[in-house]
Amino acid sequence: MEKQEQDGLLDGEFKYKKNTDGTINKHVVICTHCSKEFQFHRSYSSLKYHLNAKHAFVGAAASPGLRQTTLSERRPLSKSSLDKLTDNIAKWIAKDCRPLSIVEDKGFADVLKVASQDASYKPPARSTITIRIHELYETEKKKKEEALVHTECVALTGDHWTTVSNDNYLGVTAHLITETWGLTSFALTIMKTEERHFAEACAEQFQTVARNWSIEEKVTTVGTDSARYMIAAARIMPFNHMPCTAHILQRCITVSLTDSGFVTALAKCRKIVGHFKHSPANTAELNAEQVSLGRKQEPLAQDVPTRWNSTLEMVKRLIRNQTAVTATLDKQKHKLVLLTPPEWDKLQRLETLLEPCRYVTELLGGEAYVSCSVVLPAFCHLRRVMEVTDEDPAYVVRFKEKFKEDLASRQAHTNYAWLQIATALDPRFKDLRSVPKTDREAVWTTLAGMLHEDSPRGSHTAEEGPAKKRLSLLQMDSDSESEEEVQQDRAIQRYRAEPCTALEDCPLQWWAAHAGAHSQLARLARRYLATPASTVPCERLFSVAGHIVNKKRSALHSENVDKLVCLSNWLKDE
Numbered sequence: 001m002e003k004q005e006q007d008g009l010l011d012g013e014f015k016y017k018k019n020t021d022g023t024i025n026k027h028v029v030i031c032t033h034c035s036k037e038f039q040f041h042r043s044y045s046s047l048k049y050h051l052n053a054k055h056a057f058v059g060a061a062a063s064p065g066l067r068q069t070t071l072s073e074r075r076p077l078s079k080s081s082l083d084k085l086t087d088n089i090a091k092w093i094a095k096d097c098r099p100l101s102i103v104e105d106k107g108f109a110d111v112l113k114v115a116s117q118d119a120s121y122k123p124p125a126r127s128t129i130t131i132r133i134h135e136l137y138e139t140e141k142k143k144k145e146e147a148l149v150h151t152e153c154v155a156l157t158g159d160h161w162t163t164v165s166n167d168n169y170l171g172v173t174a175h176l177i178t179e180t181w182g183l184t185s186f187a188l189t190i191m192k193t194e195e196r197h198f199a200e201a202c203a204e205q206f207q208t209v210a211r212n213w214s215i216e217e218k219v220t221t222v223g224t225d226s227a228r229y230m231i232a233a234a235r236i237m238p239f240n241h242m243p244c245t246a247h248i249l250q251r252c253i254t255v256s257l258t259d260s261g262f263v264t265a266l267a268k269c270r271k272i273v274g275h276f277k278h279s280p281a282n283t284a285e286l287n288a289e290q291v292s293l294g295r296k297q298e299p300l301a302q303d304v305p306t307r308w309n310s311t312l313e314m315v316k317r318l319i320r321n322q323t324a325v326t327a328t329l330d331k332q333k334h335k336l337v338l339l340t341p342p343e344w345d346k347l348q349r350l351e352t353l354l355e356p357c358r359y360v361t362e363l364l365g366g367e368a369y370v371s372c373s374v375v376l377p378a379f380c381h382l383r384r385v386m387e388v389t390d391e392d393p394a395y396v397v398r399f400k401e402k403f404k405e406d407l408a409s410r411q412a413h414t415n416y417a418w419l420q421i422a423t424a425l426d427p428r429f430k431d432l433r434s435v436p437k438t439d440r441e442a443v444w445t446t447l448a449g450m451l452h453e454d455s456p457r458g459s460h461t462a463e464e465g466p467a468k469k470r471l472s473l474l475q476m477d478s479d480s481e482s483e484e485e486v487q488q489d490r491a492i493q494r495y496r497a498e499p500c501t502a503l504e505d506c507p508l509q510w511w512a513a514h515a516g517a518h519s520q521l522a523r524l525a526r527r528y529l530a531t532p533a534s535t536v537p538c539e540r541l542f543s544v545a546g547h548i549v550n551k552k553r554s555a556l557h558s559e560n561v562d563k564l565v566c567l568s569n570w571l572k573d574e
Contacts, residue, residue, distance in 0.1 A: 012032065013031065013032055013033070013047075013051060013055075014029040014030065014031055014032065014038070014047055015029065015030055015032060016028070016029055016030075016040075017029065017030055017037065026040070027039065027040055027041065028040060029047065031050065031054075031055075033054070033055050034054065034055075036050070038050070076118055076120055076121075077116055077118050077121060085112075085116070086124045086128065086129070086132060087132060087136075089103065089123070089124065089129060089132075090129050090132035090133050090136055091136060091571065093129060093133065094133050094136060094137075094563075094564055094567035094568060094571060095567065095568055095571040095572070095574070096568075097544060097547040097548050097564070097568055099552070099553060100126050100129055100130060100133075101126065103123045103124060103125070103126055103129055104123075104126060108123060109121075109122065109123050133563065133564070133567070134563065136567060137563040137566065137567055140566075140567060140570045140571070141566075143570075144174075144186055144188075144570065145213065145214075147176070147178070147184065148174070148176070148213060148214070148215055148218070150178075150179060151176045151177070151178065151179075151218065151526075152218060152523070152526060152527070153176065153177075153218055153220045153526055153527040153530055154174050154175070154176050154215050154218045154219050154220065154530070155174070155175040155176070155219070155220050155221045155222075155223065155242075155530045155531040155532065156172055156173065156174060156175070156188070156206070156209075156210070156219055156221070156222045156223065156239075157172070157173050157175070157222070157223035157224070157532055157534075157535045157537050157538050158170060158171065158172045158173075158206060158209075158222060158223070158224055158535070158538060159171055159224060159225060159535050159538040159539070159542070160193070160197065161190075161542040161545060163545075163549045163554065164549065164550065164551055164554050165549070165554035165555070167192060167549075167558070168192070168193050168194075169190050169191060169192050169193065169545070169558075169561070170189075170190070170191050170193050170202075170205050170206075170209075171187070171189070171190040171538045171541045171542060171545070171565075172187070172188045172189050172190075172191075172206070172209045172538070173185055173186065173187050173188060173537045173538055173541060174186060174187075174188050174213075174215075175367070175530050175531065175532050175537070176530050177508065177525075177526045177529065177530045180512065181508045181509070181511055181512035181515070182508065183368065183369065183370060183508060183529075183530065185367045185368075185532070185537055186569060186570055187541055187565065187566045187569040187570070188209055188213055188566075189209055189212070189562055189566065190541060190545055190561060190562050190565045190566065191205070191209070191558070191562060192558035192561070192562075193205060197227075197229045198229060199229050199232035199233040199235075199236060200233075200236065202229055202230065202233035203233040203234075203236040203237045206222055206233070206237055206239075207237065219239050220239065220240060220527055220528075220530070220531065221239060221240040221241070221242040221415070221418065221531045222234060222237060222239045222240070222241060222242065223241075223242040223243075223244060223531070223532055223534070223535050224241070224242075224243065224244065224535060225243070225244045225247045225535055226243050226244065226247055226248065226251070226410075226413075231243075240415060240418060241415060242372075242414075242415050242418065242531055242532075242533075243413065243414050243415070244533075244534045244535040244536075245364050245375050245378075245414070245533045245534050246308065246361050246364050246365050246533070246534035246535070246536060247534070247535070248407075248410045248411070248414070249357060249360060249361055249364070249382075249407075250308050250361070251406070251410065252403055252406045252407045252410065253311075253354065253357055253403070254305070255402065255406050256399050256402045256403040256406060257311070257399070259398060259399075259402045260395050260396075260398045260399035260402065261346070261394070261395025261398065261399075262346060262350055262395065262399070264343070265339065265343040265346045265347060265350075266303075266311065266315075268336075268337055268338070268339050268343065269314060269315065269318055269339070269347070270302065270303065270314075271336055271337070272300075272318070272325065272329075272336060272338075272339070273300045273301070273302045273314060273318070274302065275329075275334060275336055276299075276300050276325075277299075277300065277302055282328075282332070283299070285328050285331070285332070286300075286321075286324060286325065286328045289324040289327050289328045290321065290324045293323060293324055293327075295320075295321070295324060298317060298320070298321060299317075300314070300317050300318065300321070300325075301313045301314045301317050302314060308361055309354075309357075309358045309361060309362075311354070312350075312351065312354040312355065312357075312358050315347050315350055315351050315354070316351055318347065319344075319347055319348065319351060322344065326338070346395070349393075349396055353386075353396070353399060353400075356381070356382060356385045357382065360378045360381070360382060363378060364378060364533040364534050364536075365533075365534050365536035366536075367532055367536065367537045367540075369506065370426065370506075370507050370508060370529045371532055371533035371534070372418075372419065372422040372528065372529060372530075372531040372532065372533050373419075373422040373423045373425065373426035373428075373429060373507065373528075373529060374426075374429075374533065375414075375419050375422075375423075375533050376419050376420070376423050376429075376434040376435060377423065377429050377433075377434040379407065379411060379434070380433070380434040382403075382407065383404055383407070386400040386403050386404050387400070388400050388401065417446070418528065418531070420432075420435055420439070420443045420446075421443065421446065421447060421450075421524070421528050422528040422529060422531065423435065423443075424443050424444065424447055425447075425507075425521065425524060425525045425528050425529060426507045426529065427498065427500060427501045427505075427507055427510045427511075428500060428501050428502070428503055428505065428507060429500070430495070430496065430498075430500060431500055444492055444496070447492060447521075447524070448488055448489060448492050450524060451488040451491065451492070451520050451521070451524070452488055454520070454523065454524070488520070491518065491520050491521060492521075494517070494518065495518050495521055498514070507525075507529060508529065511525050511529075541565065541569060544565055544568050544569060545561065545565045548561060548564050548565060548568070549561055
């Protein structure tokens with residue numbers, strides 16, 4: 001009987017309609033869930049469709065092949081979505097210095113299942129992520145190579161770094177000005193070195209990096225610290241050497257503090273800070289005292305010889321928390337020798353002396369703006385700040401005099417000629433007030449000579465004929481100025497006649513707007529203004545490397561270290 005009337009109208013989900021006289025109308029059925037009526041002519045397809053469309057939780061049993069997808073269930077991710085997710089995981093690991101083993105964490109897999117709304121999703125294998133990171137490195141490296149191809153001049157900075165496993169690496173960064181007058185910098189490599197720090201080995205390492213990136217003919221300067229082997233290596237290399245001015249300034253401060261009257265007060269400061277830093281109980285009591293005085297809870301800072309401006313930070317925090325520190329120590333039993341009122345006054349004076357040095361150090365350590373042309377004006381500013389006044393006590397006078405003496409001796413060993421030209425090519429400082437008056441005209445004369453060397457003078461085509469060549473040779477040997485030299489002098493004069501820009505203005509934006517009017521000088525500006533004033537970019541590179549090569553990952557292969565550090569540097573702005 002037609003399969004028992006289609007299994008009782010699909011298992012009781014529908015029923016026949018009763019007429020008013022009590023008889024059954026077998027041409028009309030009613031849905032038992034929503035009471036909707038349907039015309040029935042022995043066809044069940046419309047009834048099944050209604051169940052699947054309106055009552056899916058019931059229709060699943062009646063027709064599993066037509067079951068509707070609910071919000072709680074999603075289709076598995078497509079291959080393109082899986083590839084995109086895997087690429088982003090690899091990029092995240094490289095950019096944020098995460099370990100490759102994170103893809104094996106169960107918690108990470110659970111997070112991805114929730115995010116993808118796919119309970120069957122499994123994170124990519126560690127080997128897959130490794131392959132993707134290598135592919136990402138090659139892709140990003142091509143972009144950097146393309147940038148180097150389209151530039152004429154590249155400045156390098158380099159320094160050595162030792163890992164927690166006592167492996168030595170050389171980090172090198174590149175700095176250049178793009179065709180649109182934008183200053184850009186990025187890591188070239190952080191390569192493992194096996195040799196001792198001899199000058200010849202160091203020079204060969206820098207030249208190897210330049211060869212690997214095909215920029216041997218484009219490198220203008222190599223910035224390093226003032227270590228003896230680095231200075232000796234710079235003499236061997238065919239590039240100009242740019243000593244790190246931030247290191248110079250730090251050494252000046254260290255020497256000046258040693259020969260001044262601040263030594264005893266600073267020694268007491270270190271003891272006091274250590275008293276609180278080495279004891280959680282003492283720190284808790286200091287924090288409670290700060291709260292009772294209505295001040296913000298602030299830990300004290302210990303200075304470190306290799307950390308720039310750390311002495312100033314230690315002094316500033318002690319001065320800000322003088323009342324809280326004194327009150328806390330008065331309640332404790334200790335063997336500390338406390339600071340006397342005159343010594344607190346010394347710290348106040350030391351803060352005033354070191355604050356300009358901190359500002360200059362941070363200014364010269366930037367890599368997102370032109371810094372090479374700021375060196376001489378910054379040093380000139382420090383010399384003015386360190387001028388002795390009648391109100392200065394004897395220990396301040398000793399500090400200022402020693403600072404100026406040491407700064408002058410170290411400045412003499414910098415690439416002073418390069419700094420002078422860079423300053424002249426910066427429209428903010430082209431009045432050369434930071435250069436002695438007796439040397440200013442010599443700077444412009446040198447600049448005119450550079451224009452003469454860069455000009456195509458002396459190159460003649462075959463069509464000019466021998467007669468024209470002989471005439472040009474006679475003109476070159478004569479004492480009178482050629483027309484080309486006159487034009488070069490006029491180019492210098494036109495540039496000098498331009499008004500100086502404000503200190504807040506970007507010199508590269510000025511050159512972008514005036515490169516057409518000063519085309520000859522614009523080439524030199526690209527060459528000189530791209531050089532950084534310090535090796536801070538390399539220090540930042542080592543900070544990233546320290547997050548990658550930590551105690552848990554000390555056995556990481558050197559090739560992987562190079563690629564991970566470079567990728568983290570290249571992807572930081574994305």
